[in-house]
Amino acid sequence: MAAPRKDPKPLHRRSTLAGEASRAVSELEAALATPERADSAAFFDVDNTIMQGASIFHLAWGLYQRKFFTTREIAGAVWKQTYFRLVGVEDPEHIAEARNSALAFIAGHTVAELRAVGQEIFEERMADRIWPGTKALAQMHRDQGQRVWLVTAAPQEIADVIAARLGLTGAMGTQVESVDGVYTGRLVGDLLHGPEKAVAVAALAEAEGLDLSQCSAYSDSYNDLPMLSMVGDACAINPDHRLRAHARAQGWRIRDYRTGRKAARAGLLTGAVGGAVAGAVTAGIALRGRRH
Structure with a gap:
């Protein structure tokens, strides 16, 4: 009797992962041979770059499980956010409202509470x-003696948790106003998104004496092009199609840790649906904030 034929898919997956691991090891070995520079650092986006999926979605889901808000409070917002994302209408009034309510779900809770729950x-x-x-790339920079910062639209307190757990230098996240240790739900400045990330990195570089031409930046999104373009070493991680094309044209490094076409399609779907749900969740919780 002939031996049963082995399914090549698991072997292909293991081969792909082994290749990525080997590449990461090679990059780490090369980095260890590079002299340390006190004026250089690395900046990492979080969502789909450091972490699969949207950190704000994972946070909102965890808070929902802890009864921070109810499904009834977000039911009406689901359709509005989904419609907004599918149709792509970007009127200034809608954007302003989204900005002001983006993190209203933590209004009334204490900073200490969010840190603990985070x-x-x-x-x-x-x-x-x-x-x-x-994670290996971030560790590579740390092994070089460089500072490594997360740059994300997630609340500062959650960004701090992620950075600490990964052993990184620190994080720059969206600032939410608090009075006497209690969140008001209003933002301090803008969401740390797109061009705002570049502004934050430039300010940190000036304060820390960094030479941006010697710094690195990593992201999955074309929206982060301002941050990627301001450093001497840019790398596209799990890039969307626009960033991939731009990175190829610029000769930037590209690293894709998703496996196969199926995973890539799943990533696109997860990003679209997850973004809509996360937007619906935060908008729905904003209703809760306005009622209290």
């Missing part, structure tokens, strides 16, 4: 979603 949610929903390849 630790729990990281273990429950985020730790297993860290991309090993990107």
Whole structure:
């Protein structure tokens, strides 16, 4: 009797992962041979760069499980956010409202409470979603003696948790106003998104004496092009199609830790649906904030 034929898919997957691991090791070995520079650092986006999926979605889901808000409070917002994303209408009034309510779901809660809950949610929903390849790249910079910063639209307190758990220098996240240790739900400045990331990196570079031409930046999104373009070493991680094309044209490094076409399609679908749901969740919680 002939031996049963082995399914080549698991072997292909193992081969792909082994290749990515080998590449990460090679990059690490090369980095260890590079002299340390006190004026250089690395900046990493979080969502789909360091972590699979949107950190704000994982946070909102964890808070929902802890009864921070109810499904009834977000039901009406689901359709509005989904319609907005599918149709792509970007009127200034809608954008302003989204900005002002984006993190209203933590209004009335204390800073200490969010930090504590954030630790729990990281273990429950985020730790297993860290991309090993990107984590290795961040560690490569740390082994070079460089500072490594996360730059994300997630609340500062959650960004701090992720950075600490990964052993990084620190994080720059969206600032939410608090009075006497209690969140008001209003933002301090803008969401740390797109061009705002470049502004934050430039300010940090000036304060820390960094030479941006000697710095590195990593992201999955074309929206982060301002941050990627301001450093001497840019790398596209799990890039969307526009960033991939731009990175190829510029000769930037590209690293894709997703496996196969199926995973890539799943990533696109997850990003679209997850973004809509996360937007619906935050908008729905904003209703709760306005009622209290």
